[in-house]
Amino acid sequence: MGLVQANRGSPHAVQLMQKVILPFVSGFLAALFFRESTLALLHAAGIIDPAGFSVVPFLPLGIPGFIANALWSAVFGALVFGGIVLTAAGAFVIDPARGIWPSGNMLPHLAPSFIANAIWGWGALVFMRAFMPSHGERANA
Numbered sequence: 001m002g003l004v005q006a007n008r009g010s011p012h013a014v015q016l017m018q019k020v021i022l023p024f025v026s027g028f029l030a031a032l033f034f035r036e037s038t039l040a041l042l043h044a045a046g047i048i049d050p051a052g053f054s055v056v057p058f059l060p061l062g063i064p065g066f067i068a069n070a071l072w073s074a075v076f077g078a079l080v081f082g083g084i085v086l087t088a089a090g091a092f093v094i095d096p097a098r099g100i101w102p103s104g105n106m107l108p109h110l111a112p113s114f115i116a117n118a119i120w121g122w123g124a125l126v127f128m129r130a131f132m133p134s135h136g137e138r139a140n141a
Contacts, residue, residue, distance in 0.1 A: 018132065024074045026127035027120075031073030034123025036066050038116045048112045059098060073120055086117040 039052030058068035072094075073086075090113055091102055102109075 022131045023124070023128060026124045026131060028070045028074035029127050030120050030123030031070035032066070034126075035069065035073060035116050035120035038119040039112070042112050042115065073124075084114070086120070087113045090117075 036052035039048070039050070041052075042048045043051040052066065054065035056065050057063065058065045061068055063071075087110055091106065091110060095102070
């Protein structure tokens with residue numbers, strides 16, 4: 001058994017890393033580098049009021065908003081959701097849990113969320129592709 005084979009770890013550990021840990025990390029990084037940056041650009045363009053990278057405490061956790069968004073994105077990244085599911089969950093589950101109820105014209109609220117969440121989904125895929133082994137590497141495993 002060569003040194004490379006001895007350091008690869010068990011097949012179960014590799015599967016856990018590929019199916020849970022890498023999607024979690026990819027979702028977290030995509031939220032920081034893609035979603036929050038998209039929100040900052042939408043804010044700079046005057047399309048939305050809140051800027052990206054909010055340090056306002058996220059209730060009930062009390063951590064900065066952008067960290068809470070990255071953690072939620074990491075959880076959703078592990079489940080591989082996209083813009084529509086994340087936007088709907090935000091508008092109809094997370095916001096009401098925080099006391100913000102959907103009412104009136106939802107398009108101004110939903111459109112920027114959809115854009116940011118769709119860009120996050122794309123970013124999560126970028127990181128997943130970067131972290132996953134290529135077909136040649138899998139064949140040699």
